[in-house]
Amino acid sequence: MIPHQAADRVLAEVSAATDEIVALTGDLIRLPTVNPPGAGYRECARLIGARLGVMGMDVAYVDDVGRPEHSERHPRVNVIGLLEGTQSRPCVHLSGHFDVVPPREDWTEDPFGGLVRDGRIYGRGASDMKSGIAAAVIAVDAIRRAGVSLRGTVEISGTVDEESGGFAGVAYLCEQGHIAADRTDYVIIPEPFGPDRICVGHRGVYWFYVIAHGYAAHGSMPHLGRSAIDDMAELLMAMRAELDPVMAQRLSTMSIVPEASGRPSLNVNAVSGGQAGELQQSPCVADTCRATFDRRFIPEESLEDVRAEIAQIVSALEAKGNGCRFTIEDRMIVHPTRTPEESPLVRALSSAVSAVRGSPPQLVGSPGTYDQKHVARIGGVVHCVAYGPCPLTEAHQPDESCAIEDLVASAQVMALTVLELVG
Numbered sequence: 001m002i003p004h005q006a007a008d009r010v011l012a013e014v015s016a017a018t019d020e021i022v023a024l025t026g027d028l029i030r031l032p033t034v035n036p037p038g039a040g041y042r043e044c045a046r047l048i049g050a051r052l053g054v055m056g057m058d059v060a061y062v063d064d065v066g067r068p069e070h071s072e073r074h075p076r077v078n079v080i081g082l083l084e085g086t087q088s089r090p091c092v093h094l095s096g097h098f099d100v101v102p103p104r105e106d107w108t109e110d111p112f113g114g115l116v117r118d119g120r121i122y123g124r125g126a127s128d129m130k131s132g133i134a135a136a137v138i139a140v141d142a143i144r145r146a147g148v149s150l151r152g153t154v155e156i157s158g159t160v161d162e163e164s165g166g167f168a169g170v171a172y173l174c175e176q177g178h179i180a181a182d183r184t185d186y187v188i189i190p191e192p193f194g195p196d197r198i199c200v201g202h203r204g205v206y207w208f209y210v211i212a213h214g215y216a217a218h219g220s221m222p223h224l225g226r227s228a229i230d231d232m233a234e235l236l237m238a239m240r241a242e243l244d245p246v247m248a249q250r251l252s253t254m255s256i257v258p259e260a261s262g263r264p265s266l267n268v269n270a271v272s273g274g275q276a277g278e279l280q281q282s283p284c285v286a287d288t289c290r291a292t293f294d295r296r297f298i299p300e301e302s303l304e305d306v307r308a309e310i311a312q313i314v315s316a317l318e319a320k321g322n323g324c325r326f327t328i329e330d331r332m333i334v335h336p337t338r339t340p341e342e343s344p345l346v347r348a349l350s351s352a353v354s355a356v357r358g359s360p361p362q363l364v365g366s367p368g369t370y371d372q373k374h375v376a377r378i379g380g381v382v383h384c385v386a387y388g389p390c391p392l393t394e395a396h397q398p399d400e401s402c403a404i405e406d407l408v409a410s411a412q413v414m415a416l417t418v419l420e421l422v423g
């Protein structure tokens with residue numbers, strides 16, 4: 001339990017730092033760390049590192065020299081700050097990615113301006129998730145300013161490439177032992193779920209190709225060939241007809257938001273076949289067609305079963321005897337993750353949310369994946385959640401923004417949580 005006085009002092013320090021949280025969020029937004037290609041990472045890592053240094057943290061920069069994404073033009077640079085108390089454990093690590101998706105043309109505000117208006121800050125990353133990084137930094141600094149000394153360790157990292165899978169970011173930090181079960185007890189990822197929600201895991205991903213194999217012929221005599229595009233069309237219909245009703249029967253107990261994502265889903269990301277994209281067309285029957293499928297699965301489904309269902313639909317179509325032929329190739333697999341129900345991290349965060357917001361949080365699951373997969377699978381740290389300002393729906397949207405009130409509230413919650421776990 002945290003002594004009341006210490007908690008009150010820390011909360012007051014966060015509120016007093018409101019302008020600083022907004023300013024830091026704005027400074028981060030004004031660095032266009034757009035991914036792809038992964039621009040401005042070194043500058044952004046330095047900006048965060050300098051801020052962490054000011055608050056007395058030991059700062060280390062981690063360049064991913066061995067990875068293919070790392071180049072001289074677009075270096076992959078992560079930053080970690082460490083503040084050790086009287087002992088090294090327990091250790092709580094707050095980790096936010098500072099890469100952002102490119103803004104499209106539908107913005108009415110400057111995506112890299114960091115404009116503040118009517119209690120909100122605008123810009124790419126205002127929600128996902130430069131605001132979360134700023135809130136985490138100020139949360140930890142508020143503890144120092146309140147004069148509370150730490151028992152354990154607190155770390156903050158700013159990482160790259162989450163939007164493209166996080167392999168050069170959090171995955172790399174886990175591989176290199178910076179986030180690992182033998183030194184890290186708890187990880188909070190300030191992704192935008194809003195100050196009243198704690199995200200305790202995400203669905204899995206099975207990305208795969210199906211390739212239809214046809215037979216080329218002159219387009220004026222299609223009966224002499226076999227159109228791979230026609231076969232793919234039939235397969236797409238079969239997938240919907242067979243899978244949709246089955247998936248509609250399954251509902252995760254993880255309270256995934258939005259509600260419709262509580263069930264598994266299937267999206268066709270791309271279809272290409274024949275002479276797609278070529279300026280000059282010749283009359284040919286398409287001999288191949290490839291579709292990219294994105295099947296999201298809930299923790300209650302196993303990857304083996306998900307795979308078998310797909311293979312079954314494909315082979316049933318082949319078995320009809322009309323000569324169609326397909327092959328399936330895996331492209332990417334991410335297993336679902338779920339924080340243990342009795343996690344001390346969830347307990348500490350929940351009581352902090354209750355204290356700051358006046359009512360307990362909603363525990364939710366995420367429809368898409370985020371860095372928790374790497375923390376849990378590579379780092380082996382199971383006590384990991386996402387908690388950060390702004391509703392998820394703002395992420396990747398035009399005129400992305402975050403309410404300043406949210407920023408402060410989530411920083412207060414993070415500060416109380418760190419205090420409870422390592423204070």
Ligand SMILES: [Zn+2]
Nearest residue numbers: 128129162191
């Ligand atoms: Zn994010």
